[in-house]
Amino acid sequence: MLIELLRTGAAESPDQPVVQWPGRSVSYSECLTRAEELARGLHNRSIRRFASVVEDVGDLLALLCASSATGSEACVYPERLDEQRIEELTMTFQHPTVITNRQLNLTASHVVKLDVLRVAEGALPTGPLEFPALVLTTGTTGEQKGTRQDWARLVSSVRHPDERPGARWLLAYNISQFAGVQVLLHVLASRATLVVPPSLRPREVLGVMRELGVTHASATPTFWRMVAGLLDEETAKEFALQQITLGGEAVPSPLLADLARLFPGARISQVYAATEFGSGIAVHDGRNGLPLSVLSRGEDADIRMRIVDGELQVLSRVGMLGYHGEERDEHGWRPTGDLVEVRGDRIHFVGRSSERINVGGVKVDPLVVEELVTGVEGVALARAYGRANAVTGQVVVIDVVARPGADPVRVQERIKAECGSLPPAARPMRVRFVPELELRGNKVVRGPSTAGL
Amino acid sequence: MSDPETVILDTIRMLLERRGEEPTALRPDADLYQDLELDSLEIAELSVVLEDEFGTDPYTSGLVPRTVIEVVEFYNGSP
Numbered sequence: 398m399l400i401e402l403l404r405t406g407a408a409e410s411p412d413q414p415v416v417q418w419p420g421r422s423v424s425y426s427e428c429l430t431r432a433e434e435l436a437r438g439l440h441n442r443s444i445r446r447f448a449s450v451v452e453d454v455g456d457l458l459a460l461l462c463a464s465s466a467t468g469s470e471a472c473v474y475p476e477r478l479d480e481q482r483i484e485e486l487t488m489t490f491q492h493p494t495v496i497t498n499r500q501l502n503l504t505a506s507h508v509v510k511l512d513v514l515r516v517a518e519g520a521l522p523t524g525p526l527e528f529p530a531l532v533l534t535t536g537t538t539g540e541q542k543g544t545r546q547d548w549a550r551l552v553s554s555v556r557h558p559d560e561r562p563g564a565r566w567l568l569a570y571n572i573s574q575f576a577g578v579q580v581l582l583h584v585l586a587s588r589a590t591l592v593v594p595p596s597l598r599p600r601e602v603l604g605v606m607r608e609l610g611v612t613h614a615s616a617t618p619t620f621w622r623m624v625a626g627l628l629d630e631e632t633a634k635e636f637a638l639q640q641i642t643l644g645g646e647a648v649p650s651p652l653l654a655d656l657a658r659l660f661p662g663a664r665i666s667q668v669y670a671a672t673e674f675g676s677g678i679a680v681h682d683g684r685n686g687l688p689l690s691v692l693s694r695g696e697d698a699d700i701r702m703r704i705v706d707g708e709l710q711v712l713s714r715v716g717m718l719g720y721h722g723e724e725r726d727e728h729g730w731r732p733t734g735d736l737v738e739v740r741g742d743r744i745h746f747v748g749r750s751s752e753r754i755n756v757g758g759v760k761v762d763p764l765v766v767e768e769l770v771t772g773v774e775g776v777a778l779a780r781a782y783g784r785a786n787a788v789t790g791q792v793v794v795i796d797v798v799a800r801p802g803a804d805p806v807r808v809q810e811r812i813k814a815e816c817g818s819l820p821p822a823a824r825p826m827r828v829r830f831v832p833e834l835e836l837r838g839n840k841v842v843r844g845p846s847t848a849g850l
Numbered sequence: 851m852s853d854p855e856t857v858i859l860d861t862i863r864m865l866l867e868r869r870g871e872e873p874t875a876l877r878p879d880a881d882l883y884q885d886l887e888l889d890s891l892e893i894a895e896l897s898v899v900l901e902d903e904f905g906t907d908p909y910t911s912g913l914v915p916r917t918v919i920e921v922v923e924f925y926n927g928s929p
Contacts, residue, residue: 685889693891756891786894786909787907787910789891789894792894792895794898827898
């Protein structure tokens, strides 16, 4: 359980930082003391379900560990929400209590200040029978949903943590995200240190990675592409990276090559995971896509996969129990929404079922276009999407962020030339240069960009 | 804002040139389908360019002009 992982860490290396920021840190033993104080408070007040609006990662970690000690269902809300959005979420997810260190005036929920919740003395609650948690989806491909999770299942999915001593993991996700929870679990399971940057802006994150000697970093391909654009072979030598993990979005192969060139000493892994089904597979061979062998996993596997009508389906023992509002626990195969193609011994991601573009009856998968365009010299990021058109129903258009110093006219010519290899219906009819793509949790929000325009 | 006739003719020329054809014989009364043999993707691209340039285009307005001049007339307000 989460609290047990913290207890093990505190017993083995009490003074080691579990969370570190530039200029301060919280040790394993300090975090455990805080978690046990909060567990008493949750127990004494009989708080069974709550939302967390706590932005200090040390406090948040302690609160999550406390919830696993009492069996209270914690739900971490995204960072920096305004009061109105918090109120909306409490109503959507029926949260009777909000635990926070902010000054909040909510009408639909009871607000409990974090400091008031702490109880220094008294017996600790006995171990609960269930360990629920509610994790919100990022909502990059639709509305935000709540997934009912179980800490026991989540912890069991981290069976083989990377236990190299002195590991320092970057937190490049919000802990409200499933990927952020996964990073937390890996840190606790391997008794490592979580390094928290002051923001997720790539330049600032890089500064913290260098200053605090981050060894393990898990982030989205979008994030890594921005990082790759800021570094060259010389400046990349200033980093101590041993492990680079990419997940949450399809990984373009040019990006894998860029990262291998910049960080030749690091192992590069791609994780196929989702809030709904957990972490399905980690691939370390430097090729994009998944090995075909994942389709042959036996019945004892935590996560099995199959392809039905071009869409990947998953059967998971470590995934969510169901969505919030669904009373029944789900144990069957679930569609992932990820469209795939088998090429040789590899499963390649070609798009999302909800994003497929229909150009006069020809189905176009936007990721195929994006993969091609992001490989063009001078392109930092690209996002293809369908635009309504009276003649063909939809046409393909693409938003592009150019690399600093690139000449947009030349880049556009190269994109057009490169896209000549695509079937005519898949060629973008408009290439729009934008200063940035809209991101949520460092994942590109699908659809046309409104960011920075 | 550019002149609609210029944009229309330039776009059709670009489409023909991309196909490897000489657009020298581009006459205002040329039939987009029979004479110029534009396919639906090329017509769609013409409509995208016109919509971006002028905020509207004949196809989005429910019209299906047959000739170059009919597209021009959409912007001139002529029948």
